[in-house]
Amino acid sequence: MAVVGNGPVGQTAALLLAKWGIRVVLLDGRPERDPIGSKAICQQRDVLDVWEAVGAGSRIAVEGVTWTTARTFYRDRELFAYSLADPGRSAFPPFVNISQARTEQILDELIADRPLIDVRWGHHVTGIDQDGDGVTLHCEGRPPVRADYAIACAGAKGDEVRRMLGVSFGGHSFDDRFLICDIRADLPGWAEERRFYFDPEWNPGRQVLIHPCPDSTFRIDWQVPGDYDLEAEERSGALDARIRAIVGERPYEIVWKSVDRFHSRVVDRMQ
Ligand SMILES: Cc1cc2nc3c(=O)[nH]c(=O)nc-3n(C[C@H](O)[C@H](O)[C@H](O)COP(=O)(O)OP(=O)(O)OC[C@H]3O[C@@H](n4cnc5c(N)ncnc54)[C@H](O)[C@@H]3O)c2cc1C
The missing domain is CATH 3.30.9.10 (D-Amino Acid Oxidase, subunit A, domain 2)
Incomplete structure (x- = not known):
């Protein structure tokens, strides 16, 4: 399988595929990881459940902040506050706050430990050809990459990939x-x-x-x-x-x- 985009969604997809014994080529146009900023900080329980399936959920939950109270204000008046419910069947709390830079780092560590995942930075995908047997990904200045299937995880700024696939983003x-x-x-x-x-x-x-x-x-x-x-x-x-x-x-x-x-x-x- 080829995964286009080595952000948190592509990282997670690659780890899940490797868990099922599938070889993965993980492509990204950036030269390397740029670990800055909190960006997607608030991880909800079902995301932690998915990450637990690849060995990351508990680590992220333990390192993150579990917040228990949500307060809402209008001007200088508190309108209401509620406490988050008991976790229930999942081992995880409803929300954990942790910076995206740190979750990406934890997922990278797991990826480095999976021989089935071949990480290729500096692979900007400029063309996608599908045929009856699979898909060919054309990468700027690199030999093409051939795979049975490809998953596009190119993120909110991945308009180029969506255009190649004829997918709209309305x-x-x-x-x-x-x-x-x-x-x-x-x-x-x-x-x-x-x-x-x-x-x-x-x-x-x-x-x-x-x-x-x-x-x-x-x-x-x-x-x-x-x-x-x-x-x-x-x-x-x-x-x-x-x-x-x-x-x-x-x-x-x-x-x-x-x-x-x-x-x-x-x-x-x-x-
Ligand atoms: C300032 C800021 C604040 C944010 N705050 C929040 C928040 O509070 N909550 C929240 O949920 N989210 C927030 N986000 C958004 C969050 O960062 C994204 O939701 C998250 O990164 C999505 O992960 P992703 O893997 O889908 O995409 P991305 O992290 O964008 O990863 C996509 C990857 O695909 C690669 N790619 C794209 N096109 C190609 C191509 N043609 N060839 C090869 N590689 C390609 C890119 O280089 C990139 O590495 C914020 C973002 C920013 C910038």
């Missing part, structure tokens, strides 16, 4: 963007809570989401206007003021920051 992109910062700070009492603020006076008309992560790190997502300028905010000191509105006068460190747009899209077919 849906909606939002005008507003999100400023995302991983901040290390000591916030007593917040380590097991997810906080969702709507229209707080320190981000009027928009929302803010705060998730606890390992190592006293908090992932904060501020909804910001489409023309938001992070560099200008850093220069003017407004970013510090934005963070101080949440952490107060406590010391803090920015571990990672990014500005992203939210999309709600789905492919029209999976096969």
Whole structure:
């Protein structure tokens, strides 16, 4: 089997295939792993169950933060809070927070231990030909790769692969963007809570989401206007003021920051 895309979905697909004794070529156009940022932090129980099937679920659950309370605020008023239900039949809690960089690292370690998985970075797939016997993947500057089947795990930015397969990615992109910062700070009492603020006076008309992560790190997502300028905010000191509105006068460190747009899209077919 060939797997196109060595992100968390491609990594997981490769590990599951290897578990069934199937040889896998795992292709990715990037030169190597770039382990930065929390990105997909909140892993729910069914994902942990899948990862447990390949030997990663318990490790990720133990290293991650299990948060137990979800608080929702409107302006300065708490609307409601609920505690997450007992795990039930699964050994795992409903949600675990851990950075995507760390989950990718754990999955990479397992992949390195599976001789059936052949990892090939620097393999940018530019063409896909299917025939009655299998599929040929054409890679820029590399010999073609032949496989019985291929799985496309090219992620949200994988339009090129979707075009080759004639798959559409319909849906909606939002005008507003999100400023995302991983901040290390000591916030007593917040380590097991997810906080969702709507229209707080320190981000009027928009929302803010705060998730606890390992190592006293908090992932904060501020909804910001489409023309938001992070560099200008850093220069003017407004970013510090934005963070101080949440952490107060406590010391803090920015571990990672990014500005992203939210999309709600789905492919029209999976096969
Ligand atoms: C700033 C930011 C914040 C985010 N926050 C969240 C969040 O809070 N929650 C959440 O669930 N998700 C979040 N995400 C999204 C999250 O990172 C993705 O959901 C996740 O990476 C999806 O994994 P994937 O394996 O499907 O795709 P990806 O991680 O995108 O991996 C796809 C891989 O395919 C490779 N590829 C693409 N095209 C080709 C080609 N033609 N040839 C070869 N290789 C190719 C790419 O190089 C890439 O390595 C965030 C992302 C960003 C950038």
